[in-house]
Amino acid sequence: MPEQENALLVNLLIFALFFGLMWFMLIRPQQQQQRRRREMLARLKVGDKVVTIGGIFGTLTRVDEDTVRLRIADKVEIRLSRDAVARVLGQDD
DSSP states (O other), X not given: OHHHHHHHHHHHHHHHHHHHHHIIIIIHHHHHHHXXXXXXXXXXXXXXXXXXXXXXXXXXXXXXXXEEEEEEETTEEEEXXXXXXXXXOOTTO
């Protein structure tokens, strides 16, 4: 009987290690990426140069709670979901 208990304990330990490894390699990085994206979307402001998920470059002219207005050419603005913004361009982009 003690051998079976030891085997069960070893199996549980291996399962716990496997789960921990999966968490550190898959789940945790994804959670961090989602947090960074939420923070980026929360910091959007008028005048930011952005790229949308569809690859459209432009400048934000209005930022509302759920939508943004994006100037893509002179006198051409489009309204997008705030979630459609893929990234904010920095000074070097």
